[in-house]
Amino acid sequence: MWPSQTEPVAALLLVVLILLLLGWFTRRAQKTTGFPFRPIAAFQALQGLLGRTAESGQKVHLSMGSSGLGDEQTAAASAGLTVLRYMAEQGASFGYSPIVTVADPMLMLMAQDTLYRAYQRTGLAASYRSTDVRLIAPDPAAYAVGAQEEINQDKVAANVMAGHFGDEYLLLGEAGAQREIIQIVGSNTVEVQPLMMATSDRVLVGEELFAAGAYLTRRPEHMASLHVQDALRVLLVIAIVVAVAIKTFG
Amino acid sequence: MASNLKRLYRLILTVITLSTGVIVLLSFVIQSETLRLLRSVFVEWTIIVVAFALLLGILNVLRVHGQRIQRGQGVVFSLILILAFLTVFVPGILSPGSVPSRFSGLAGPTGSIASFAYQYVQRPLQATFFSLMAFFVLTAAWRAFRIRSAASFIMLVAAVVVLLGSIKLNIGVDWRLFTEARNWVMNVPAMAGARGILLGIVLGTLVAGLRLLLGIDRPYSD
Numbered sequence: 001m002w003p004s005q006t007e008p009v010a011a012l013l014l015v016v017l018i019l020l021l022l023g024w025f026t027r028r029a030q031k032t033t034g035f036p037f038r039p040i041a042a043f044q045a046l047q048g049l050l051g052r053t054a055e056s057g058q059k060v061h062l063s064m065g066s067s068g069l070g071d072e073q074t075a076a077a078s079a080g081l082t083v084l085r086y087m088a089e090q091g092a093s094f095g096y097s098p099i100v101t102v103a104d105p106m107l108m109l110m111a112q113d114t115l116y117r118a119y120q121r122t123g124l125a126a127s128y129r130s131t132d133v134r135l136i137a138p139d140p141a142a143y144a145v146g147a148q149e150e151i152n153q154d155k156v157a158a159n160v161m162a163g164h165f166g167d168e169y170l171l172l173g174e175a176g177a178q179r180e181i182i183q184i185v186g187s188n189t190v191e192v193q194p195l196m197m198a199t200s201d202r203v204l205v206g207e208e209l210f211a212a213g214a215y216l217t218r219r220p221e222h223m224a225s226l227h228v229q230d231a232l233r234v235l236l237v238i239a240i241v242v243a244v245a246i247k248t249f250g
Numbered sequence: 251m252a253s254n255l256k257r258l259y260r261l262i263l264t265v266i267t268l269s270t271g272v273i274v275l276l277s278f279v280i281q282s283e284t285l286r287l288l289r290s291v292f293v294e295w296t297i298i299v300v301a302f303a304l305l306l307g308i309l310n311v312l313r314v315h316g317q318r319i320q321r322g323q324g325v326v327f328s329l330i331l332i333l334a335f336l337t338v339f340v341p342g343i344l345s346p347g348s349v350p351s352r353f354s355g356l357a358g359p360t361g362s363i364a365s366f367a368y369q370y371v372q373r374p375l376q377a378t379f380f381s382l383m384a385f386f387v388l389t390a391a392w393r394a395f396r397i398r399s400a401a402s403f404i405m406l407v408a409a410v411v412v413l414l415g416s417i418k419l420n421i422g423v424d425w426r427l428f429t430e431a432r433n434w435v436m437n438v439p440a441m442a443g444a445r446g447i448l449l450g451i452v453l454g455t456l457v458a459g460l461r462l463l464l465g466i467d468r469p470y471s472d
Contacts, residue, residue: 008279015275018460070296075458081469105307106300110469131314135307141376153324170386171379177393188451190444195387197405198394206447210454213467221466225457232453 021231025224037226042184042202043215046083049158049182050090050098058157060098062087063147063172064111065163065187066140068104073164076188077107079209080163081114086216087160088118095127098160101134101150103143108135144168148175158182162209165192173199186212264465271463311335338367408435 067077119128136146159176186204213222277285315328344357415432461467
């Protein structure tokens with residue numbers, strides 16, 4: 001069960017380090033008026049998107065990919081929920097919501113709850129429709145085909161994709177690209193990044209998906225987690241350089 | 251009063267999440283039978299919740315397609331979906347012992363109806379869609395390689411080098427240059443970029459996961 005005690009202890013130390021850094025950066029973020037962020041085209045395109053599409057009477061499709069809750073894709077699903085919360089709050093004020101497609105029933109419930117709470121906060125809970133969040137299929141290929149149908153059937157004006165996507169991304173990405181609609185995409189899969197570049201102009205590269213909370217909500221703990229990631233990255237780079245130097249000269 | 255209740259509700263949710271998260275996290279690190287047992291109890295509860303979520307998911311699918319039929323939007327496809335669902339679902343939930351003996355082979359989750367649907371409908375359809383991927387890649391590549399910026403120019407050059415280097419032609423020393431150039435592109439710049447992205451994703455997942463696990467990030471409450 002526990003083959004070696006070194007690895008778990010190292011993992012625990014890493015967790016403690018991250019928590020200490022999170023606490024410190026969160027306190028700093030609460031005191032400061034705002035950290036400067038480099039602009040990311042995908043997040044800029046999301047701002048006001050629902051308002052613009054509502055005026056034209058068209059829908060926005062949000063795909064949360066094959067992310068699920070309770071597996072290794074939970075973090076990607078959580079990032080997708082952050083994007084949904086932002087879009088739902090934008091649209092709920094005028095009784096307009098995105099069409100959300102998911103592949104996981106647990107995520108469906110969370111997405112419905114997020115949408116409902118956005119309507120509730122604006123005092124329009126009666127306008128909420130649970131069928132705006134649609135479970136397509138748990139299988140990634142079946143999900144992509146079903147969600148592709150949603151993009152074509154509902155004549156959406158924009159396609160936002162945030163979550164975990166495998167190769168099936170191409171079925172969805174191409175559907176949007178061929179219709180020349182606005183596409184904003186982000187995934188936690190390395191292999192899909194070139195496919196995203198090929199089908200969309202607004203791509204969240206790699207960990208930028210996890211920056212959604214900091215960019216869209218500006219909450220201190222989300223901004224702090226961006227700084228923690230940067231600090232860990234610097235530590236990692238130093239470790240790699242030291243290791244290479246030891247290997248080369250040692 | 252209402253705001254106090256809301257605050258209490260939020261506090262209870264946070265306490266439950268935090269304690270569950272800490273127990274699960276520690277069960278991976280500390281060698282304790284109690285923690286391991288608690289973790290397996292949580293996993294069992296999760297499975298029960300997932301089963302209920304799946305039932306709600308099925309109802310969602312039926313409602314969405316029922317509405318489509320009512321609105322006259324894609325009626326044929328929605329009817330096929332509902333009929334296919336009933337054909338697989340109803341015999342699938344029946345136990346072989348609860349039906350007359352001559353139909354017992356059809357019933358159950360491993361009965362011949364469910365197996366037929368999986369083997370001869372779902373799997374061939376999946377394979378068909380994945381084989382279509384080649385054509386989708388082609389159209390995506392065509393769009394990506396149109397030179398619009400310095401980045402797309404570099405992408406085009408790299409793609410041409412990789413394509414030429416991947417063609418197995420043994421026509422002399424000159425062709426080997428393409429093979430070597432392809433190997434360099436794949437092993438040095440492409441690998442470095444992919445590893446950089448991967449490290450970023452891992453760090454992002456780690457921090458986001460911990461935020462969730464410890465209740466710092468609460469997508470389930472305001």
